[in-house]
Amino acid sequence: MKKNQSNITSEKIGLFEKIAYGGGDLASNLILVLSSTFVTFFYTDALGLNAAIIGMIMMVSRFLDGTSDIIMGFIVDKTRSKHGKARPWLLWLAIPITVSLILMFTVPQTGDFGKYVYVAITYNLVTTILYTAINIPYGALTSLMSRDQDQRMVINIFRMTMAQIGSLIINAITLPIVNSLGGSGDQKSWIITSVIYGIAALILFLLCFFKTKERVKVNENKEAEQKMSFITSIKFCLKNDQWLVLVIYWVIMAFGMAMSMSVGTYYAKYILGNENFAGFLMAISIVPVVIFMPLLPPLIRKIGKCKVSIIGGIISVVA
Known part of the structure; x- marks a missing residue:
């Protein structure tokens, strides 16, 4: 017990490493916000594509995304490299995801069918x-x-705080940047914006990779490792009632998040009469999160994660 406690004590994380790790979620938000909050607006208002067809493409994507999450979790569990299990993926995929983000806005000037295929x-x-x-x-x-x-x-806490601050900044400045480059109806403006965000995300992902460390070593003795197939793993998960509760909880949260992220820009443009108000709408929902995030550690230590989550969920529903 003393040996284990000593090992855990030696795993203290420095401030810069915490910031570097939080930078990874900031990078993720650069990609997530641009590819969720604003890309629909780009497809419909800049390219003139049909909103119903774009919505259908995104709905199908969400179902596929649920499957890819499970598959990727299985792949990470089997990953073995000199950089560890999780960190190497930040290195391997930083450039591909940056290039792909830019390609998402570089829709060729073909017929509508060709555009829909490219978008999909x-x-x-x-x-x-x-x-x-x-x-x-x-x-x-x-x-x-x-x-x-x-x-x-x-x-x-560092991760979520930096993610929320990043989301606040991104939502506030994206449309002003696009409009300053030529306007939301100009495809070139969106491409340049995606290049800026993509490069920023690339730097942050690499910073997270180089400045974080995997201290917990997973037993790599294959003879001692319990063999479990992908299907068997899924069956075990489905029998885990606590896991199912968390999944349902997250699905409900995801519905609310998706609604607020996807309709904000349209609401600002067509109801409020100014698309630049979209950043303000997102700000008033994110600022309270940033303010109250530092209060979570003492609150969690006092009443536990489960109770904090339930209280937060109730407040969210009432609001």
């Missing part, structure tokens, strides 16, 4: 494949940085 391919490449492939191991990295639950909680 590039949108799924970014959101269903590459974002999943880099975000799943990034999330798993927390548990590999330390076995200390308190340390992991603090790391996640």
Whole structure:
């Protein structure tokens, strides 16, 4: 017991490493916000594509995304490299996801059918494949940085705080940047914006890779390792009632998040009469999160994660 406690104590995470890890979620938000909040607006208002068809493409993508999440989790579990299990994916996919983000806005001037095919391919490449492939191991990295639950909680606080600050900034400045480059109806403006965000995400992903460390070593003795097939793993998950509760909880949250992220820009443009108000709408929902995030560690230590989550869910529903 003393030996284990000593090992956990040696896994203390420095401030810069926490910031570097949080930068990974900031990078993810650069990609997520641009490819969810604004890309629909780009497809419909800049390219003139049919909103119903775009919505159908995105709905299918969400179903595929659920499957790719499970597959990627299985792949990460089997990953073996000199950089660890989770960190190498940040290195391997930083450039591909940056290039794919830019390609998503570089829709060729073909007929409508060709545009829809291109949108379906590039949108799924970014959101269903590459974002999943880099975000799943990034999330798993927390548990590999330390076995200390308190340390992991603090790391996640840094992650969520930086993600929310990043989301606030991105939502506030994206349309002003696009409009300053030529306007939201100009495809070139969106391409330049995607290049800026893509390069920023690339730098942050690499910073996260180089400045974080996997301290928790997974037993790599294949003879001692329990063999379990992918199908068997799924069956075990479906029998885990606690896991199912968390899945349902997250699905409900995802509906609310998707609604607020996807309709904000349209609401600002067509109801409020100014698309630049979209950043303000997102700001008033994110600022409270940033303010209250530092209060979570002492609150969680006092009443526990489950009760904090339930209270937060109730407040969200009432609001």
